[in-house]
Amino acid sequence: MTTPGGTRRERQREATFAEIVATAQALLTEGAELSLRAVAARMGMTAPALYRYVGSYQELVDLVAYEIDRQAAATFAAAADALDPEDAPGRLIAAVTEFRMWALAHPRHFQLVFANPVAESFCTRRELLTLATSGLLMTDLIHDVHRQRPFPIPALDELPPLVRDVVLDPLIPANVDHIPAEERGLVWIYMQGWNQLYGVVALEVMGHMDPRVIESGEMYLDVIRRFAPILGLDDDEGTLPRLLDLARRRIDADPSAIADGSPSHLR
16 A cells, blocks of 8 residues: 555655765765765665665765755755845855855865766766756756846857757756747856856865965956856946855855865865
8 A cells, every 4th residue: 555655665765865865975074985885884784785775886976966966956046045036146146156155165065966077878977967956046047137137148050060959959957948949049158157157166176276265265256257248247237246245245254164174275
């Protein structure tokens, strides 16, 4: 007999998956090794018993990375939701700044989700890539900016042929069904914005930057300053200074964002 929420066995299985994720996250936070054996030992299971739920290290990474991303995206969304729904530019900046602060405070979590190579075309993680909660949130926020304050987007015939194919059938986390084909140049802007944001945050998290620049957030702020014109946010209404101030206040409010788990030369 099936009960609401599934059978008893199904509920137990889901509870075990939740415990696996929580245990793996605890190991990451503690700076301990993340492995099937370490997770099994912490849960009081044998490694063979754990294999009934995750059959390989890559499957463990897939499971944990997806859940970490989902939880983190809720934090980014909450930062956006603290602002007026009609303030799409502010909501976007609040969310991406929260992403940066989260990454600096949780370097191992960031690396597992965003810096773990997708090496095999058949691995689960490649399939989950298009379902990334944070990616869906960020692309929706950029779309909101375009909806509230339309800015120029490249026409399809202005894009290189390969890029045109990509934006018409993107393998990135983006809700694009509601975007007409002739406006899919917006997807290219999504991708450009993510590449610039990810680039600077990854360098900061890995410590490949002067620690004083990381602490100040100046390189991140410069990315906002340089990308704002693409989104039409460099007008004469004081929008860009307001957005930079919004980001700076969040950065200054949490000077301890560089966590104990970050590279030693950042502490």
